[in-house]
Amino acid sequence: MPRLILLRHGESVWNKKNLFTGWTDVDLTEDGRKQGWAAGEALAAEDIRPTVCFTSVLTRAIRTLWLTLDAMNRMWLPVTRDWRLNERHYGALQGLNKDEKAKEVGEEQVHIWRRSYDVPPPELHPDDERAPHHEERYKAVPQNSLPLTECLKDTVDRCMPFWHGPIASALKGGETVLISAHGNSLRGIAMELDSVPPDVIPHVEFPYAVPLVYELDEDLKPVESRYVGGSHKTPAQVKAEA
Numbered sequence: 011m012p013r014l015i016l017l018r019h020g021e022s023v024w025n026k027k028n029l030f031t032g033w034t035d036v037d038l039t040e041d042g043r044k045q046g047w048a049a050g051e052a053l054a055a056e057d058i059r060p061t062v063c064f065t066s067v068l069t070r071a072i073r074t075l076w077l078t079l080d081a082m083n084r085m086w087l088p089v090t091r092d093w094r095l096n097e098r099h100y101g102a103l104q105g106l107n108k109d110e111k112a113k114e115v116g117e118e119q120v121h122i123w124r125r126s127y128d129v130p131p132p133e134l135h136p137d138d139e140r141a142p143h144h145e146e147r148y149k150a151v152p153q154n155s156l157p158l159t160e161c162l163k164d165t166v167d168r169c170m171p172f173w174h175g176p177i178a179s180a181l182k183g184g185e186t187v188l189i190s191a192h193g194n195s196l197r198g199i200a201m202e203l204d205s206v207p208p209d210v211i212p213h214v215e216f217p218y219a220v221p222l223v224y225e226l227d228e229d230l231k232p233v234e235s236r237y238v239g240g241s242h243k244t245p246a247q248v249k250a251e252a
């Protein structure tokens with residue numbers, strides 16, 4: 011039976027400072043590093059051993075993966091890094107403080123930017139040096155695919171071809187797949203796997219670096235899902251309670 015492990019990165023420096031992060035490439039905090047290591051220990055304790063890995067091109071997800079694999083003595087595994095697993099691009103909000111922005115524009119507006127399905131935050135200006143088309147990391151990506159902001163729907167739309175392509179073929183080929191990614195790219199995958207509707211997905215929260223393990227059938231439909239080393243609500247549970 012195909013097996014999939016979803017892992018959000020550990021706490022980042024900007025998570026701790028409560029800043030809108032998106033595609034900003036911030037690293038893990040010390041706690042975040044410990045969380046990444048603990049994820050590997052929790053998987054090893056249950057003898058759950060990934061055989062191939064996918065991650066974004068952002069340091070916090072890559073380092074979480076490294077730490078998880080290191081803790082399992084599996085740093086030799088093949089890893090594919092792809093921008094389509096990146097966090098949702100947070101546009102012109104990147105780098106601003108979430109509470110300060112709420113004081114300025116109101117809690118409700120900030121909630122819409124953070125959790126609505128199809129309302130994107132304001133765009134970054136294309137001349138802004140932080141815009142992705144100025145970064146070497148994205149030079150192989152078709153430039154018209156690179157966002158200046160994204161709502162969750164945009165993130166899902168760019169993530170799904172990657173899911174249905176390389177990730178689905180690895181699963182169908184019998185691999186145990188570990189995906190180390192971000193709250194919103196993982197929301198997209200959970201929407202697809204657990205058929206979580208757009209009005210419920212905002213209630214799904216992924217904890218820092220706690221592995222969510224899916225047992226899938228041959229058509230990649232979930233037979234079971236559970237957190238390993240944590241008692242958080244799975245996307246399927248959130249959907250059932252909605």
Ligand SMILES: O=C(O)[C@@H](CO)OP(=O)(O)O
Pocket residue numbers: 025029030031032033097098100124193194
């Ligand atoms: O700032 C971000 O990029 C994300 C994830 O940390 O935040 P949010 O919870 O608002 O989606």
